[in-house]
Amino acid sequence: MTVEPSIPTATRCALLTPVGQGAIAVVQLDGPRCREVLARVFAPTNKAAPDAWRSDRLYHGWLHRDGRRIDEVVVVLRDVSGGGAAINLHGGVRVAQRAIGLLEASGCLRAAPAEMPGPGSGASRFAPVAAVDAAVLAAPTQRVVRWLLAQRRVWSAWCDALRVALDRGGSRRRFHRDLDRAEAVWPAGQRAVEGLRVAIAGPPNVGKSTLANRLALRSDEQTGSLVFDAAGTTRDWVSHPAALNGWPVLLIDTAGVDSVGSDRSADAIAAEAARRARQVASQADVVLAVRDIQQPAAPLEAPPRAIDVANKADLHGDRAGQQSGLAVSAKTGEGLNRLAAALTAAGGFDRLSDATPALVSRSMRQWADNLHRALDRRDRASAVACLSMVSVDSS
Numbered sequence: 001m002t003v004e005p006s007i008p009t010a011t012r013c014a015l016l017t018p019v020g021q022g023a024i025a026v027v028q029l030d031g032p033r034c035r036e037v038l039a040r041v042f043a044p045t046n047k048a049a050p051d052a053w054r055s056d057r058l059y060h061g062w063l064h065r066d067g068r069r070i071d072e073v074v075v076v077l078r079d080v081s082g083g084g085a086a087i088n089l090h091g092g093v094r095v096a097q098r099a100i101g102l103l104e105a106s107g108c109l110r111a112a113p114a115e116m117p118g119p120g121s122g123a124s125r126f127a128p129v130a131a132v133d134a135a136v137l138a139a140p141t142q143r144v145v146r147w148l149l150a151q152r153r154v155w156s157a158w159c160d161a162l163r164v165a166l167d168r169g170g171s172r173r174r175f176h177r178d179l180d181r182a183e184a185v186w187p188a189g190q191r192a193v194e195g196l197r198v199a200i201a202g203p204p205n206v207g208k209s210t211l212a213n214r215l216a217l218r219s220d221e222q223t224g225s226l227v228f229d230a231a232g233t234t235r236d237w238v239s240h241p242a243a244l245n246g247w248p249v250l251l252i253d254t255a256g257v258d259s260v261g262s263d264r265s266a267d268a269i270a271a272e273a274a275r276r277a278r279q280v281a282s283q284a285d286v287v288l289a290v291r292d293i294q295q296p297a298a299p300l301e302a303p304p305r306a307i308d309v310a311n312k313a314d315l316h317g318d319r320a321g322q323q324s325g326l327a328v329s330a331k332t333g334e335g336l337n338r339l340a341a342a343l344t345a346a347g348g349f350d351r352l353s354d355a356t357p358a359l360v361s362r363s364m365r366q367w368a369d370n371l372h373r374a375l376d377r378r379d380r381a382s383a384v385a386c387l388s389m390v391s392v393d394s395s
Contacts, residue, residue, distance in 0.1 A: 011037055013108040014116045015096055016086075016137050025096045027087040028116050029108065034085050035077075037106050041065070042075055042087075053077055063089065065102050071095050113137045126159040126387055127367055128357070135193045135360045143246025144192050150354035158357055159387055166383055172375050178357055179368050186359035188348030191285065193360055195241065195248035196347040199284035206292045207311040211330035212253040215340075216240035244340040247349045252280050286346045288339075289325075297324055305346050309339065 011031025017024070029037065039050040044061035053059065055077045063070040071089045078084035089099055104110055113134065132152045139145045162175050200208045240251040281287045286305045291297065293310040308325025314332045326342060328335030344350055352358055359365050367386060374382035 011108050012111040012116065013100060013103040014111045014113050015100055016113050016116070017091070018138055019093055019096060022091045025089050025091040025099075027089065027096070027099055027103070028113075029085045029087065029103070030116055031084075031108070033107075037103065037108060038075065038085060040106050041102055042073070044075075063087070063099055063102060065105075070098050070102060126156060128155040128159065128364060131361060131364045131367070138193055140193075140195060140241070140248040141243045141246055143243070144248060147192065147352060147354060148360070151358060151360070154355065154357050163384070163387060166380050172378075176372070176375060179372055182357045182359050183365060183368055185348060185351045186365050188352055189358040189360040189364075190362070191347050192247060192349065192352060195250045196286065196343065196349075197250050197252065197284045198286045198288060198343060199252045199254055199281040200288045200290060201254050201278075201281045202288075202290035202309075203292075203295075206290050206295075207330045208290050209253050211288070211290060211309070211311060211328070212240050212251045214330045214333060214336060215244065215249075215251055216242040245344050245349070247344060247347065249343065249347075252284060254280050286343060291325075293327060307339075307342055307346065 011029065011033045013030075014028050016026045016028050019025075035050055035053070038053075041063055042059075042061055043064055044053075044059045046059075048059070057077075059075045059077075061073060061075065063073050074088040076086045076088070078086070087099065089095055100110060129152055132148055132155060136145060136148045136152075139148055158175075158178065162172075164170070165172060165175070200212050202208055240253065242249045242251050286307065288309050289297075289306050290309045290311050293312050293316045297308050297310075310325045310327045311330055313327045313334055314329035326335060326339055328339055330336075359368055371383060371386040374386055
């Protein structure tokens with residue numbers, strides 16, 4: 001079977017999932033010739049003819065080019081007429097690239113994820129709803145997905161109400177207040193999508209790597225930070241994606257800041273590891289300043305969101321009640337619920353609500369600033385334009 005680029009470009013394709021970040025990638029097809037494109041590039045295992053495909057079934061099979069298999073996939077048709085479909089394939093970068101290239105060669109127009117119809121509703125007519133839709137595609141946890149879907153409903157109703165107020169010349173004071181509140185929590189909204197960066201720092205051999213593994217729901221025997229009783233085991237920073245109370249966190253395990261070896265080459269390596277540790281800590285949203293519970297708390301450096309963590313409470317439980325910081329045991333898990341709550345608060349996640357609007361990206365914040373100015377000037381035309389101006393960059 002030969003793939004020919006003759007399908008009209010009214011049929012579009014888009015990779016909906018972040019590149020290379022998951023085991024499964026999802027490619028969406030949309031357009032009047034969707035079924036025809038699939039007939040050229042998809043061979044179902046049950047060998048059903050395209051005109052027999054139904055929207056209420058999953059079809060296992062293979063994507064192929066000229067009969068050569070590209071990947072094993074599962075295809076779901078969105079409706080009986082074949083106007084849309086989702087192709088679920090393996091999440092490797094190269095596999096996704098080849099799938100998109102195959103669809104483009106079959107005549108599909110490559111589109112951005114936000115340009116594709118949303119779940120059952122089509123493209124949004126309101127800018128903030130479109131921005132939230134784009135964020136949903138990159139949402140790292142189920143809790144974030146649920147919160148963003150609630151935000152979608154909140155922003156849709158909010159924009160409807162503002163449009164009515166603009167048409168009728170009503171008061172806009174409430175909308176100013178709502179935008180102020182949304183802007184106040186925008187860093188937390190952005191972190192909900194991108195993840196809270198948490199650097200785990202401190203002297204050597206205080207249990208930083210064990211703490212990182214525990215928070216990431218790993219055991220020391222699983223893939224993660226290498227753990228050993230000797231000081232200086234961690235030589236460079238290692239990152240662990242995790243979810244704390246459902247919110248995304250990137251845990252960054254760093255080298256001990258005063259790790260020094262016994263010879264000149266080891267000294268140089270340790271010094272570089274310490275330099276990198278300090279650099280990572282300076283760029284993090286939150287720093288966990290980890291120490292042995294027997295050690296006194298050191299003055300916490302910038303950023304101010306540092307959390308004093310007194311580890312190894314399982315060995316010296318009698319000191320737990322004497323601590324100014326959080327007493328925990330990375331080995332047993334003691335105190336980690338309190339630490340997770342402290343990180344949730346430090347990230348601002350406790351300020352995010354399903355019932356009130358929040359901003360989830362820098363571009364959304366710029367949109368809010370523009371709308372603020374239009375409302376201040378009582379410029380109805382500019383305010384209406386802001387509502388419909390789709391700005392979906394989630395950076």
